[in-house]
Amino acid sequence: MQKLTLKKIAHELDVSISTVSKALKDSPEIGEDTKDKIKAFAQLYNYRPNNIALSLKNQKTKTLGIICPEIVHDFFTTVISGIEKVANERGYTVIIGLSNESFEKEVTNMDKLASGSIDGFLLSVSKETQLKKDYHHLIETIDQGMPIVMFDRTVDEIECDKVVVDDTEGAKKAVLKLISENCENIAIITTEDHVNVGKLRTAGYKEALAKENVPLNESFILRLDDKFNDDENHDLLVEHIQSFLVKNPSIDAIFAVNEKYALTSIKAARGLSKSIPRDVKVIGFSDGVLSKYATPGLSTVSQHGKQLGEMAARLLIERIESKETDLPYRTEVVATELILREST
Amino acid sequence: MQKLTLKKIAHELDVSISTVSKALKDSPEIGEDTKDKIKAFAQLYNYRPNNIALSLKNQKTKTLGIICPEIVHDFFTTVISGIEKVANERGYTVIIGLSNESFEKEVTNMDKLASGSIDGFLLSVSKETQLKKDYHHLIETIDQGMPIVMFDRTVDEIECDKVVVDDTEGAKKAVLKLISENCENIAIITTEDHVNVGKLRTAGYKEALAKENVPLNESFILRLDDKFNDDENHDLLVEHIQSFLVKNPSIDAIFAVNEKYALTSIKAARGLSKSIPRDVKVIGFSDGVLSKYATPGLSTVSQHGKQLGEMAARLLIERIESKETDLPYRTEVVATELILREST
DNA sequence: TAGATTCACGAAAACGTTGTAGTGTTAATA
DNA sequence: TATTAACACTACAACGTTTTCGTGAATCTA
Numbered sequence: 001m002q003k004l005t006l007k008k009i010a011h012e013l014d015v016s017i018s019t020v021s022k023a024l025k026d027s028p029e030i031g032e033d034t035k036d037k038i039k040a041f042a043q044l045y046n047y048r049p050n051n052i053a054l055s056l057k058n059q060k061t062k063t064l065g066i067i068c069p070e071i072v073h074d075f076f077t078t079v080i081s082g083i084e085k086v087a088n089e090r091g092y093t094v095i096i097g098l099s100n101e102s103f104e105k106e107v108t109n110m111d112k113l114a115s116g117s118i119d120g121f122l123l124s125v126s127k128e129t130q131l132k133k134d135y136h137h138l139i140e141t142i143d144q145g146m147p148i149v150m151f152d153r154t155v156d157e158i159e160c161d162k163v164v165v166d167d168t169e170g171a172k173k174a175v176l177k178l179i180s181e182n183c184e185n186i187a188i189i190t191t192e193d194h195v196n197v198g199k200l201r202t203a204g205y206k207e208a209l210a211k212e213n214v215p216l217n218e219s220f221i222l223r224l225d226d227k228f229n230d231d232e233n234h235d236l237l238v239e240h241i242q243s244f245l246v247k248n249p250s251i252d253a254i255f256a257v258n259e260k261y262a263l264t265s266i267k268a269a270r271g272l273s274k275s276i277p278r279d280v281k282v283i284g285f286s287d288g289v290l291s292k293y294a295t296p297g298l299s300t301v302s303q304h305g306k307q308l309g310e311m312a313a314r315l316l317i318e319r320i321e322s323k324e325t326d327l328p329y330r331t332e333v334v335a336t337e338l339i340l341r342e343s344t
Numbered sequence: 345m346q347k348l349t350l351k352k353i354a355h356e357l358d359v360s361i362s363t364v365s366k367a368l369k370d371s372p373e374i375g376e377d378t379k380d381k382i383k384a385f386a387q388l389y390n391y392r393p394n395n396i397a398l399s400l401k402n403q404k405t406k407t408l409g410i411i412c413p414e415i416v417h418d419f420f421t422t423v424i425s426g427i428e429k430v431a432n433e434r435g436y437t438v439i440i441g442l443s444n445e446s447f448e449k450e451v452t453n454m455d456k457l458a459s460g461s462i463d464g465f466l467l468s469v470s471k472e473t474q475l476k477k478d479y480h481h482l483i484e485t486i487d488q489g490m491p492i493v494m495f496d497r498t499v500d501e502i503e504c505d506k507v508v509v510d511d512t513e514g515a516k517k518a519v520l521k522l523i524s525e526n527c528e529n530i531a532i533i534t535t536e537d538h539v540n541v542g543k544l545r546t547a548g549y550k551e552a553l554a555k556e557n558v559p560l561n562e563s564f565i566l567r568l569d570d571k572f573n574d575d576e577n578h579d580l581l582v583e584h585i586q587s588f589l590v591k592n593p594s595i596d597a598i599f600a601v602n603e604k605y606a607l608t609s610i611k612a613a614r615g616l617s618k619s620i621p622r623d624v625k626v627i628g629f630s631d632g633v634l635s636k637y638a639t640p641g642l643s644t645v646s647q648h649g650k651q652l653g654e655m656a657a658r659l660l661i662e663r664i665e666s667k668e669t670d671l672p673y674r675t676e677v678v679a680t681e682l683i684l685r686e687s688t
Numbered sequence: 689t690a691g692a693t694t695c696a697c698g699a700a701a702a703c704g705t706t707g708t709a710g711t712g713t714t715a716a717t718a
Numbered sequence: 719t720a721t722t723a724a725c726a727c728t729a730c731a732a733c734g735t736t737t738t739c740g741t742g743a744a745t746c747t748a
Contacts, residue, residue: 002489003460005734016698021736031696046484050460052399053734056703061396063439063461071425072633077416084415084442093456095407095439098428112437116347116394116704117407140390145346234636263637270639289416290634292578293607295614349704360728365706375726397704400733460734 004047013041055116063093064316065118067109069101069126069153074259074288075305076124079151082309083122090317092119103128107137120147120316125155127226131194133157149316151308153196161319162331163312167197170301170336171204172211174283175255177338179212183253183281187220189241189265190257198223201257201285219248224261234264241268252280259286262298266343282343297341308334348391357385399460407437408660409462411453413445413470413497418603418632419649420468423495426653427466434661436463447472451481464491464660469499471570475538477501493660495652497540505663506675507656511541511629514645514680515548516555518627519599521682523556527597527625531564533585533609534601542567545601545629563592568605578608585612596624603630606642610687626687641685652678 010017015034023030023038024047030038041047055061064087068076080096087094095118097109106126113121121141129135130153138158142148149161178186188205191198202221209216222244228237241264245251254269256262262284269280276282276296284291284300291298311332319327354361359378367374367382368391374382385391399405408431412420424440431438439462441453450470457465465485473479474497482502486492493505522530532549535542546565553560566588572581585608589595598613600606606628613624620626620640628635628644635642655676663671 006736007734017735018699018737019697021734022697025736029696034696048455048459050400050734051456052396052405052460053703054736055396056394056400056705056733057735057737059703071428072418072421074416077421080440081415081442084440093439093441093461095437096424096428097437098425111392112395115392116396117437231633231636260633260637263639267637267639267641289575289604290637292575293604293611293634294638295607295611297611350706351704361704362706362728362730363726365704366727369706373726378726394704397733398706400703400735401705403733 003050004042004045005050009038009041009045009047013038060119060320061117062091063095063118064313065095065097065110065113065121067097067099067106067113067121067123069099069106069124071096071098074290075152075286075303078288078305079124079309079312082306082311083313084309085306086310086313086317090313092313092317099126099129101126101128103132103134110137110141114141114144114146118146119320121149122312122316123148123150124153125150127195130155130196147316147319149312149319151312155196159329161312161315161329163308163315163334164331165303165308165334166336167200168204168207170285170303170338171201171255171257172208173204173336173338174285174299174301175205175208176212177340177344178253178255178281178283179208179214181253181281181344184214185217185220185248185250186214186253186255187222187244187248187251188255188257189222189224189261192223192225198257205255220251229260237264238268238271241265242272245269245272245274254280254282256282256284259284259288259290259298259300262286262300262343263290263294266294266296266298277342277344283338291339291341296343299341299344300339302337302339304334304337347394348386348389349394353382353385353389353391357382404463404664405461406435407439407462408657409439409441409454409457409465411441411443411450411457411465411467413443413450413468415440415442418634419496419630419647422632422649423468423653423656426650426655427657428653429650430654430657430661434657436657436661443470443473445470445472447476447478454481454485458485458488458490462490463664465493466656466660467492467494468497469494471539474499474540491660491663493656493663495656499540503673505656505659505673507652507659507678508675509647509652509678510680511544512548512551514629514647514682515545515599515601516552517548517680517682518629518643518645519549519552520556521684521688522597522599522625522627523552523558525597525625525688528558529561529564529592529594530558530597530599531566531588531592531595532599532601533566533568533605536567536569542601549599564595573604581608582612582615585609586616589613589616589618598624598626600626600628603628603632603634603642603644606630606644606687607634607638610638610640610642621687627682628687635683635685640687643685643688644683646681646683648678648681 006017006020010020020038023035084094099106151163154162190202193199254265256265266276274280284298286300291300350361350364354364364382367379428438443450495507498506534546537543598609600609610620610626618624628642630644635644
């Protein structure tokens with residue numbers, strides 16, 4: 001049995017399409033018995049209005065597009081689950097486009113979704129986009145009246161709603177904690193500077209050091225090439241960190257800007273027969289389940305990804321549903337929280 | 345500047361809508377100079393045909409709906425990334441609906457998407473659905489001519505395309521390996537039997553034992569209540585496994601039916617001052633990144649989630665695009681692979 | 689009983705496309 | 719010169735809705 005439409009019901013019951021439509025909406029224009037008859041029929045054959053037709057008619061899709069650099073990634077999925085939650089509560093559906101950190105995929109994905117499929121974007125830009133600093137697709141999208149809310153990986157040059165975690169502050173808290181535990185030689189394992197969050201967290205690291213008058217030792221900063229994010233290169237990364245640790249044997253604490261770096265640091269240190277947390281304390285940055293399930297449990301700066309996602313979705317939906325065309329852009333900051341486990 | 349449509353171009357250039365449509369499709373019906381003019385205009389103002397209108401006209405959306413029980417979960421996201429990959433290659437977009445293991449959310453999500461938004465479903469049923477054994481929503485969907493491909497968590501009672509991992513065989517391989525390493529008291533940490541994959545993996549465990557004539561000791565089977573899947577109950581789970589380990593001190597190997605159980609087992613064993621892998625060897629079941637980044641690296645039965653996702657998407661798209669209405673249903677089995685790391 | 693009012697319903701436009709079937713003009717054929 | 723063919727374009731229907739505007743019939747008012 002194929003999909004039921006108003007037309008088919010109308011034909012079957014020998015009334016007009018308008019009558020059916022109105023009856024199902026319980027319009028007072030239609031007589032009670034006609035209404036009953038139509039409703040019963042619709043119920044029986046499980047009629048559901050066609051979303052596509054509604055979207056076309058109403059010029060809105062009740063759908064949100066998420067553009068995300070990666071999906072096998074606890075932080076992003078946590079954010080997505082937050083987005084999905086409020087989207088669903090408000091009657092919205094969610095489409096996901098993955099950029100895989102590629103500028104081109106980000107552009108084509110956005111292009112495709114922007115062509116009528118969605119009412120607005122939730123976007124975390126790819127690393128490549130951050131590197132190229134080419135934002136024409138974002139500008140065009142916004143110019144066409146399609147709202148964008150950026151989350152986590154935002155770009156300063158574009159004016160739009162943003163939701164970010166307080167990277168600098170979170171990093172600072174973590175490093176301050178390490179200092180308070182009498183660590184004197186605190187290393188940071190971070191990304192290259194073109195990755196915004198890496199840069200910000202590194203800034204927090206430096207701030208904490210400065211605040212407590214701990215001298216900054218540039219050789220304690222390990223900036224990891226992007227290639228190490230590939231799971232294939234995990235063994236390489238272990239070795240790389242180990243040689244860093246060997247070169248700097250005085251290191252007694254590591255602050256890692258993400259979960260993978262943190263966990264790999266633990267593995268590397270262990271491989272060097274250092275005990276965690278006795279010889280080296282480790283704090284990561286993440287919202288992930290990994291940290292909780294790892295042995296030893298990894299202390300982390302939690303990013304509250306779910307709240308971030310909820311916030312972002314709320315901002316977007318508000319903008320979509322507001323008739324004010326000149327709502328001022330907001331930037332919301334989601335606070336971090338230091339969660340202490342066994343690695344400190 | 346608002347969205348450009350054929351109508352606006354037509355009005356602007358003083359030609360008919362049809363002419364614009366045809367010109368952009370390079371139809372020979374239209375004169376060269378008119379074509380050039382229209383194309384140039386469209387290019388300049390970045391015209392993109394409206395997907396919604398196309399969907400309505402063509403009666404197909406070029407969109408796939410994924411219904412997934414959970415998203416903060418490496419296995420499912422790996423599958424999704426596989427789906428997204430082939431979907432994109434073939435010009436499809438992906439909508440995600442999360443059931444959060446709830447029957448009701450599964451039903452309402454499917455209902456919503458089935459109303460015109462998508463051409464077919466990729467579905468992994470929720471635990472609650474498995475428990476209730478209420479499949480009316482699946483039957484109705486299929487009856488309406490909407491194809492479903494089930495992945496991983498399938499239901500035997502429904503006829504449709506399926507892609508599964510070889511749970512029994514994978515579990516068997518893992519346990520066989522443990523036996524070959526001279527483990528004599530191999531425990532299994534599994535789910536309750538209503539979870540299909542738990543049941544199948546337990547079957548594999550038993551098969552392996554039987555094959556090598558190792559006596560089956562029912563007290564070595566720990567069936568975990570669903571509540572332990574909640575990350576909140578992680579500490580509880582650790583204690584629970586520890587008391588199990590204390591009650592059965594002879595256990596020298598653990599086969600866990602998922603990554604979290606495996607990692608938690610390691611943590612529990614460690615807490616009991618047992619060394620991994622010297623005192624207890626552990627093998628998990630998963631595709632996750634966790635295993636790789638954990639210390640010690642967790643040996644696992646890899647499920648090749650990405651291939652599974654790719655396979656599922658291929659099956660679905662083939663069915664959608666085939667004009668044959670009576671394509672026979674297929675069930676594809678994705679082989680598992682034993683990946684040995686430090687926990688064995 | 690003429691006029692107004694209410695009731696119950698239908699026709700049609702619109703959203704943005706595409707494709708089929710015209711249509712009017714010019715050029716080629718017989 | 720009359721017929722036909724080619725060309726370059728336009729009109730219109732359809733996809734499934736919703737909504738505004740009619741409209742004919744029954745009922746009410748004076």
